[in-house]
Amino acid sequence: MTEHQPGTDPLIDVQDLGRSFDVRRKVEGRRRRSRESVVAVHDLTFAVGAGEMVGYIGPNGAGKSTTIKMLTGILFPTAGRVRVAGMDPSRDRVELARRIGVVFGQRSTLWWDLPLRDSYDLLQKMYRIEPARYRENLARFVELLDLGDQLDTPVRQLSLGQRMRGDITAALLHDPEVLYLDEPTIGLDVVSKGRLREFLRALNAERGTTLLLTTHDLQDIEALCDRVIVIDHGTSVYDGSLSSLHAQGGSTRTLVVDLVDEAPPVEVPGATVRRVEGPRQWLSFPADASAAPIVAAVAAAYDVADLSIQEPDIEDVIRELYSRGA
Numbered sequence: 001m002t003e004h005q006p007g008t009d010p011l012i013d014v015q016d017l018g019r020s021f022d023v024r025r026k027v028e029g030r031r032r033r034s035r036e037s038v039v040a041v042h043d044l045t046f047a048v049g050a051g052e053m054v055g056y057i058g059p060n061g062a063g064k065s066t067t068i069k070m071l072t073g074i075l076f077p078t079a080g081r082v083r084v085a086g087m088d089p090s091r092d093r094v095e096l097a098r099r100i101g102v103v104f105g106q107r108s109t110l111w112w113d114l115p116l117r118d119s120y121d122l123l124q125k126m127y128r129i130e131p132a133r134y135r136e137n138l139a140r141f142v143e144l145l146d147l148g149d150q151l152d153t154p155v156r157q158l159s160l161g162q163r164m165r166g167d168i169t170a171a172l173l174h175d176p177e178v179l180y181l182d183e184p185t186i187g188l189d190v191v192s193k194g195r196l197r198e199f200l201r202a203l204n205a206e207r208g209t210t211l212l213l214t215t216h217d218l219q220d221i222e223a224l225c226d227r228v229i230v231i232d233h234g235t236s237v238y239d240g241s242l243s244s245l246h247a248q249g250g251s252t253r254t255l256v257v258d259l260v261d262e263a264p265p266v267e268v269p270g271a272t273v274r275r276v277e278g279p280r281q282w283l284s285f286p287a288d289a290s291a292a293p294i295v296a297a298v299a300a301a302y303d304v305a306d307l308s309i310q311e312p313d314i315e316d317v318i319r320e321l322y323s324r325g326a
């Protein structure tokens with residue numbers, strides 16, 4: 001694991017960070033709205049070293065987006081401190097923008113009516129990217145992300161997967177040291193997800209780009225991150241490897257088996273049948289164990305029509321973490 005080592009300057013340094021919002025709420029029977037403070041992030045402390053790939057996960061409303069907004073300088077903190085590449089993001093926002101890249105899965109940062117190529121040319125001018133470096137980066141990302149046929153297509157005509165690859169290229173043209181990815185695989189099919197994960201792994205290996213990845217898909221984390229930070233109710237509740245998170249939470253994966261014929265509950269070592277419906281059976285096994293021996297044992301002993309694996313979802317993992325007092 002490449003977790004940040006004390007004694008070296010972390011690239012991202014968050015200490016006792018907090019952010020609350022003043023909101024006005026309508027109160028029944030009163031003419032005036034009452035003022036309330038909503039705490040989105042509090043007492044949040046973590047450090048990320050250069051070159052780490054960290055998953056930043058948590059249930060809806062946990063405070064993930066608010067943290068990313070403070071890391072990029074879009075929002076200022078109301079408590080504590082945050083440093084990225086030695087800078088204060090909200091104060092040094094423009095300078096920091098040259099060192100970071102941001103991709104939001106749900107929202108494109110590209111110009112909707114422009115072909116990708118024109119968007120990229122504009123970004124080159126905005127970031128004053130040296131022309132040779134710009135051409136080199138564009139060629140590399142277009143090749144790795146297979147965007148060659150889409151460069152002259154307006155963004156609004158791109159599929160979700162093409163648009164996402166287009167956005168990632170846009171975020172990387174200026175060689176950022178840190179890439180923040182917010183739900184980059186949301187809505188993508190299995191092939192596109194796989195291709196994107198492969199690209200991000202290669203980017204980290206070739207260029208040492210630091211990744212902070214927010215996702216609801218634990219397979220993104222499994223494929224990419226040595227380390228995962230779990231945030232809940234605005235604060236960090238876990239910081240470590242995904243496998244020990246699964247082990248601590250006792251989370252399980254599910255093997256869904258479609259037999260050719262109905263049968264009594266299957267018996268294989270390492271898995272337990274949780275449900276049977278006609279020829280379909282659901283077997284659970286520890287999330288940190290390999291599915292391969294269980295799949296092999298089922299296939300050897302039964303006539304199988306189909307098999308699939310369901311990952312635990314983040315809400316379940318966190319619920320288990322609490323119920324075990326971890």
Ligand SMILES: Nc1ncnc2c1ncn2[C@@H]1O[C@H](COP(=O)(O)OP(=O)(O)OP(=O)(O)O)[C@@H](O)[C@H]1O
Binds near residue numbers: 021023039040058060
């Ligand atoms: N501008 C705002 N004004 C008031 N409350 C806000 C604002 N932004 C966020 N919040 C509140 O802060 C809390 C954390 O929100 P945040 O968007 O950071 O969560 P999240 O973990 O990113 O959630 P999701 O996974 O649903 O995107 C929520 O209760 C949210 O309603």
